Structure formats: structure tokens, C-alpha cells
Amino acid sequence: MGAPTTPATTGTPPRPIPGVPPASRALTRPRRRLVAAAAALVALAAVGAGSLLDLRTPAPKSADAPAGAFSAARAYADVQVIAARSHVAGSPANEQVRAHLEQQLRGLGLETEVQDTVAPEAGQLSGAAGGATLARVRNVVARLPGTDSTGRIFLVAHYDSVQTGPGGNDDAAGTSTILEVARALTTGPRPRNDIVFVLTDAEEACLCGAAAFAASHPLAADGGVVLNLEARGSTGPVIMFETSRNNAKLVDIFGRAAPHPVGTSFAVEIYRALPNDTDFTAFLDQKFVGLNSAYIDGGAIYHTPLDTPAAMDRGSLQQHGDNALGLAREFGRTDLTDLRSGHDATYFPVPGGLVRYPGSLTLPLALLAVALVAALGWLTRRSGLASTGRLAAGFALALVPIVAAPVAAQLLWLAITTIRPGYAELLDPYRPIWYRLAVLALATAILFTWYALTRRRIGPAALAVAGLAWLALLGVLLAVAVPGGAYLTTLPALAGALGGLVALRTRQTGPWPVVAVTAAAAVGVVILLPTVVLLFPALGMGMGGVAALVAVLLGLTALPVVDLLHPQAGGHRGLLALRARRLAVLPAGAAAVAAVVLAGVGLAVDRFDATHPAPTHLMYAMDAGTGQARWLSHESDPQPWTDGYVDGVTDVGDDFPGLGDGELRAGPAQAANLPAPKLEVVADATAGGERTLRLRLTPQRAARLATLHVDTSTATVLRAEVAGRSVPVEPRAGKWGFGLVFHAPPTEGIEVVLVLRPIGGQVALRAMDASDGLDALPGFRTRPPAVGVVGSHSSEMLAVARTYPL
Numbered sequence: 001m002g003a004p005t006t007p008a009t010t011g012t013p014p015r016p017i018p019g020v021p022p023a024s025r026a027l028t029r030p031r032r033r034l035v036a037a038a039a040a041l042v043a044l045a046a047v048g049a050g051s052l053l054d055l056r057t058p059a060p061k062s063a064d065a066p067a068g069a070f071s072a073a074r075a076y077a078d079v080q081v082i083a084a085r086s087h088v089a090g091s092p093a094n095e096q097v098r099a100h101l102e103q104q105l106r107g108l109g110l111e112t113e114v115q116d117t118v119a120p121e122a123g124q125l126s127g128a129a130g131g132a133t134l135a136r137v138r139n140v141v142a143r144l145p146g147t148d149s150t151g152r153i154f155l156v157a158h159y160d161s162v163q164t165g166p167g168g169n170d171d172a173a174g175t176s177t178i179l180e181v182a183r184a185l186t187t188g189p190r191p192r193n194d195i196v197f198v199l200t201d202a203e204e205a206c207l208c209g210a211a212a213f214a215a216s217h218p219l220a221a222d223g224g225v226v227l228n229l230e231a232r233g234s235t236g237p238v239i240m241f242e243t244s245r246n247n248a249k250l251v252d253i254f255g256r257a258a259p260h261p262v263g264t265s266f267a268v269e270i271y272r273a274l275p276n277d278t279d280f281t282a283f284l285d286q287k288f289v290g291l292n293s294a295y296i297d298g299g300a301i302y303h304t305p306l307d308t309p310a311a312m313d314r315g316s317l318q319q320h321g322d323n324a325l326g327l328a329r330e331f332g333r334t335d336l337t338d339l340r341s342g343h344d345a346t347y348f349p350v351p352g353g354l355v356r357y358p359g360s361l362t363l364p365l366a367l368l369a370v371a372l373v374a375a376l377g378w379l380t381r382r383s384g385l386a387s388t389g390r391l392a393a394g395f396a397l398a399l400v401p402i403v404a405a406p407v408a409a410q411l412l413w414l415a416i417t418t419i420r421p422g423y424a425e426l427l428d429p430y431r432p433i434w435y436r437l438a439v440l441a442l443a444t445a446i447l448f449t450w451y452a453l454t455r456r457r458i459g460p461a462a463l464a465v466a467g468l469a470w471l472a473l474l475g476v477l478l479a480v481a482v483p484g485g486a487y488l489t490t491l492p493a494l495a496g497a498l499g500g501l502v503a504l505r506t507r508q509t510g511p512w513p514v515v516a517v518t519a520a521a522a523v524g525v526v527i528l529l530p531t532v533v534l535l536f537p538a539l540g541m542g543m544g545g546v547a548a549l550v551a552v553l554l555g556l557t558a559l560p561v562v563d564l565l566h567p568q569a570g571g572h573r574g575l576l577a578l579r580a581r582r583l584a585v586l587p588a589g590a591a592a593v594a595a596v597v598l599a600g601v602g603l604a605v606d607r608f609d610a611t612h613p614a615p616t617h618l619m620y621a622m623d624a625g626t627g628q629a630r631w632l633s634h635e636s637d638p639q640p641w642t643d644g645y646v647d648g649v650t651d652v653g654d655d656f657p658g659l660g661d662g663e664l665r666a667g668p669a670q671a672a673n674l675p676a677p678k679l680e681v682v683a684d685a686t687a688g689g690e691r692t693l694r695l696r697l698t699p700q701r702a703a704r705l706a707t708l709h710v711d712t713s714t715a716t717v718l719r720a721e722v723a724g725r726s727v728p729v730e731p732r733a734g735k736w737g738f739g740l741v742f743h744a745p746p747t748e749g750i751e752v753v754l755v756l757r758p759i760g761g762q763v764a765l766r767a768m769d770a771s772d773g774l775d776a777l778p779g780f781r782t783r784p785p786a787v788g789v790v791g792s793h794s795s796e797m798l799a800v801a802r803t804y805p806l
């Protein structure tokens, strides 16, 4: 036979059969092996199915559900009102939504008011590229007073939508959930603690509503527990993906009180690394603790015109509501004075609940896993199943699939987006399932190919130990760098090592070795399979490699089970061995074929059409002073439709600083008859070399935002005030070295005070405003049915600017 003989053993009979792992030593007869393999696979499939079923959303409750329960059908009636059309902050449509919310909350007998103020943005956003950002906001705030309050619970969602879509999910889901939760809470006995319902404005613009509430609303003065509800897609389980720091007590309550607790400490780590923000960001300071939840699958419609009420998965809405109501009731009766613990918890979903343990155990467990895997390696060597050389070689070679699978997944997506460039502008394809399965098949093909190629030379025992060694080492790395994610590899490594040790001890005794390695692999399945499934929507196909990596790690935890399937095992000789070797490539080949077929099915099934349009990005910008206008696009590789408007690349920073910096695609456009915002001097005084300009910036049309920039080669900005609030004077790059962006400007305009040190004579200011919708513009042709709009904050924007020398 082709496999090299196992070196130095004690020589006791039976003669060791090279390549036969501890788990299957008693199973050298092919038929028994097959039975064992089938049994192990059925068991793992059942465990996997159980894990995935646990992620399913609950059935939506009908409108006649009991008054104390959350009913998705009742909440959906509000969704339809809230998301009847796009309702961006400051628009008349948003005013109607606000009136509806006020009426609903007042109708429940709650103390309801509107917080009407001007607020700066929360945190540092990418939207801040134009300069200091503020908005006029109107938050709807209602309170259910507690009987003996120990603190406040804030249920938070934003009621504004993006300009490009009605926000059927984002965030009519959160807003309608809060209305229905408020209704359910008012039907029962009053809670002990105050519950405050906060429906924020201008989240999409700058999180300004939440920032205003957190910073200046009297009810927020003492802080409390924040439960923020969001949607970044249309379907899938509601994931509790972000927490305040030192979250152990909160996570414990989440695990106990949420009826469908899907959340992992790994998501918290991923989210911290992503450039997304929600209202929750505004609450992340000393006063508040809390949990942030969203459903995220179906991301293709995110921020687009397709984010309609009809697109909403009512099961996801039901889960949002069940969890929010359960948590509101539990926090409503809990003593809120001490919810901060000294540490973050590690937690993850398993069928039937949420596993959680203190973060302080992360590193000890990771080190224990390394020790146990090392012990397994030592005993494997001592049992004669692998030499030191093979263990070392296996360890080196196990890195191959760990690297190759994510790289291959990224290359696969590169190939798919080359064939279908429209995917570049989508968070996720409309029907991503085929591509997700293709990535999993690809990872499987790589793992099986690697196994078939290395098994003969290295031996299954050494490979199994090597796989666990990588998991254990990754666990230590994660424990140090991203502790919330360490459980992903530490626990499967621990289970694998224990399973291996049991298999080694019991290797002459019937089914126990197989039972042991199967049980260990089941731990890997329970922990890693939901992770793979949730990572796809979380990161999108553009980062499918991460899911492929986790899939390979899952495969490595199950190597001894994989080996049972391996036809080469079983000690065949001669021709049989040759045949077995050929058979060994079968699973790998089948997986590779499946990857290609699934990708092909994806391309065939997920075509762009009227209901799944290819997203395009277009804006229009005009200088009202010169009459020069152009079409602009963020698309790096413009779609054919966009190509009809743009040709070259341009930097708009000098002409439209309000659009932020960066290169855009551009093409000439006809001038429209649109006025630039008016900039009036209310007062102008110079004293001690400082010139104080009191200005009024007034859009002359219905504008979503207005911007004002100062050419800092004409004056240095010393101080600035907007609507009575001082704003930071942080220098911007380029000609317009100072800028401010004001969302939802009131019709009477915005008062701006600039204290300047002039350089030379006049100071140059550039005023811009932006509205939405290109339909009425000269030269604009309506999109054909299969061409859609990119879900972004600048799609369909119409900007008019002019320079004012003062």
C-alpha cells in the first residue's frame, strides 16, 4: 500500500495499521465503518438542523392575539402608515409620520411630547466629510411611569427614513415594534421602573435625534437601560449584535428574558470593526447601558426604494416584538441601580437558549485548550499513531485550507461580480442563497482535496490533532485580540481534544471512539454552523471569505468524522488501495462541481429585473453662479445606464465641498432653473482684527440639507456658531478649509455666526443645498424597469451651490 509505515511502535499486536485513526481502529472492516460513518453523519446532521431551526423566526401573531402579547399583525398596521412613502427628516411626509406616532402614544394614555431642537451628530460619521454636522430634530418621547422606579428603560427606534426609500424595515420595524410594545405594556399592571419610548428623528442623516435625546432631554439626565431596535434588511433572525461595555448582567437578562435570544459576543466584536452606526452610538457613554438588536438578512433592499412594508418578513417583526416586550417587562421589574458588571460576557446561541460565561474565563479556557491538544498530540505519538515529524508536518499543512478557502471564496466572488458588475453596488445579492451555498461547497472542496492529498503521507491522526492545534492557537490569538470571538475556536478545540483523548483510551472497544469524536464534532457544529449562517448576511458576499474560513474551521473540528467517509481507510491493499485512492477524490470532486453548479444557478436565478433592479447611483450638481451643471456618480465602474450620464472622473471638492471629498464619475448636464440657497448678512463687525459675521442661510426650495463652507485662504475661522450652538472648528483638507452641514433646515433658514481673521480683503463663502429626486431635471430619462437606485445617502440628490464673496 502507498502509505508509509508508522514508525516506532511498541510492537504489540495487532500490528498498527497506518493511516487508521484512533476513532476507527476498531472499525477496520468496511461495512462496519460505513455504518459508523452513516450514524455519525446522521447525528451531526441532526445537531446541525437543530441549530439552524433554532435561528428560525417565530410565527407572526395575528391581530386577535391576547392584549398582553405582541402581535406582528397589529404592529404591521403601523408599518404601513409609517412607511407609506419616503419620509426623510425635515420633510412633510415625516411630519405626518410624527403626527401618527404622537396620536398612537397619546391614545394609550402615555405622557407624550415632541423634543424639538437642534443637535450635533453623534460620534464620528463618514457623513461628516462636509464638516461639522447638525440637524433640526423632532423626537417623539412618551413615558410610562413606574410604580417605584429604580431607573429608566428607554426603548429606542428612529422614525425617519432615507431619502431613497420608504424605510419599510429601516426603521418602521423598530418604530412599530415600540408602539405595539407600548400598547401591550399599558394593558397589564404597571411596571416598577419608568419605561420611556423614544422615537428619534434624523438617524439616517447624522444620528442627531438620538444625540439630542441622550445629551439634553430631561428624562435622559440620569441615564438608564437603552434597548435600540433596528433593521438592516428585510428578514432573518433578530440578532442582539451590540452592547454597552461590561455587559455580563445585561446579557444574562437578555438570555433569560428574551423569548428568542439570538446574539453572540463575536457579533459585538465584528460590529465594532464595521463602519456602521445606529442611534445606539449616541447612548454609548457613561450614563447608559444597553442592547442593540436588528435583523439583517435580505440586505439587498437596504436603504433602497424596495424597502417597503410589503418587503418585510413578519416573522422578523414578531421576533423583534417578542424580545423587546420580554426585555421591557424584565428590565421593568429589575433593580436597575447596578446593571454594570466588571466584565464583558462571552455568549452565543444554542438550541433552546443562550450560553454565557464570564469573559475572564476566555484566556484560561484558550490556554486549557492548547494544553489539552498538546496532551492529545503527545499521547497520539506515544500510541504510535503519528510521529513527531508527521504531527509537525500536519500542523504546517493544516494552514493550507485555512488560508486557501477564504482566498478562493473571495476569488469566486470576484469572478461572479466580473460576470455581473451590478453586484458591486449591493450589500448582498437579492437571492444570495445560491452564492452562499457555492462558497460552502468551495470550502468543502478545498478541505476534502487537502485531506485526500495529505492523508496518505501524514496520516489521519496527525491531521486531526493538527486541525485542533490550529483551533486552539486561534483561540489564544482571539482571546487576546477579540475576546468575544475566542469561544468560536476554543470550545471546539477543547471538545475535540477531549473527544480525541476518549477515543484514544477506548480504541479497542466497540463504538465508543466514534461516539466520542462525533460528540466532539457536534460541539463544533453547534457553535460554528450558526456562525457561518449569520456571517453571510452580516458581512455580505463581498466578504464571503470570512464565512468560508469559519466553515473550514468547522471542517477541521470534524476531521475524524470526515475520515470515516474516506474510502482509503480500512487497510485495503493492492488494487483495492488504488481504487480507494481514486474514490478518495470523489467527495472533493463532487464538492467542487457543486460549487461551480451553485454559482451558475445563482447567476441564472438572481438576474436583475423589474422587481430586482440593478442599482445605479446618480446625482446632479449645479453652480447657480456660473450655470454650470453636471451629473455625478459614486459608481466606480458605472453601469450602462449610468454611463449615459457620466464619462470622466472628477474631484468635486473645489466646487461642491458639501458633497464631501473624493473622486466621482462626472458628465456634463443642462442647467436647471433652480435657485441657490440665499446667504444674507445680518450683522458684520470687525474689532481687534477679528471679523464677526452674523449670517442667515436660507434654502430657496425644499431642501434636505444645507451646507456652508469658508475658503480658508481668504480668512481663518476662529469660532463658529450654528443656531446658537458652537460647533467645532476642525480644519478640512482643500480649499474650503471650514465647513458645516445642516440637515432638515427650517424654512426660515439657519443662523450662522462666524468669527474670522481675514487674510486680505473679502472672505469667500460657498453655500449649497440639496434636495432629492432627479425626475424633473432637464435631460433626465426615467430608469428602465430593471435599473434601480443604490441605497445610499446621496443617491438621487440634487445639489445647487454658489459662492458668496463677503
Ligand SMILES: [Zn+2]
Binding pocket: 162, 170, 204, 303
Ligand atoms: Zn437606515
